[in-house]
Amino acid sequence: EADIYQTPRYLVIGTGKKITLECSQTMGHDKMYWYQQDPGMELHLIHYSYGVNSTEKGDLSSESTVSRIRTEHFPLTLESARPSHTSQYLCASSELEGAWTGELFFGEGSRLTVL
């Protein structure tokens, strides 16, 4: 059973609202990721982090921002949500690069709908 948690699981909000999607893991993993998933599409990496105070943008350009103040916590924020942000957001974590086989541990996802 994965020890990585996302909240909220579902969120419906109006345009222009600020939202934060929470992600926490209890495995002590240094690397954390945010993927965006749309129906019938591959997962797109939007942010990742190597550890505390490290954040990098992924392959898919995103208006969201992330922070990594604590090892276990990697929240994603949208300052002003728009309908184009409607998607599922998946958080994941993995071990250190040196020991990394590539295996990711995923949370259950946060499904965001912006009206």
Next chain:
Amino acid sequence: AQSVTQLGSHVSVSEGALVLLRCNYSSSVPPYLFWYVQYPNQGLQLLLKYTSAATLVKGINGFEAEFKKSETSFHLTKPSAHMSDAAEYFCAVRGAQKLVFGQGTRLTINP
């Protein structure tokens, strides 16, 4: 750069029939390959992984995959489908600092 291509966005089989989900990869280095499964309203869960050891890899729930370098393939199979296998399946290859995923294949099981 590493990439994977999943052949068929939707596969439908009868309960008890063979499941075959196809994945081809492209990699400039010996690849690490993965199959993940996503059940409805859930995150992704690792089914199995190939990390340059045995070419036939066994995973959870009776699934297995065979790495074939000559065909650059890593197809996922299960001898007998069960209703509980209905899900989205993603093939992935380890890239630099990240996993690169395919588009996914939705598996439907007919009773």
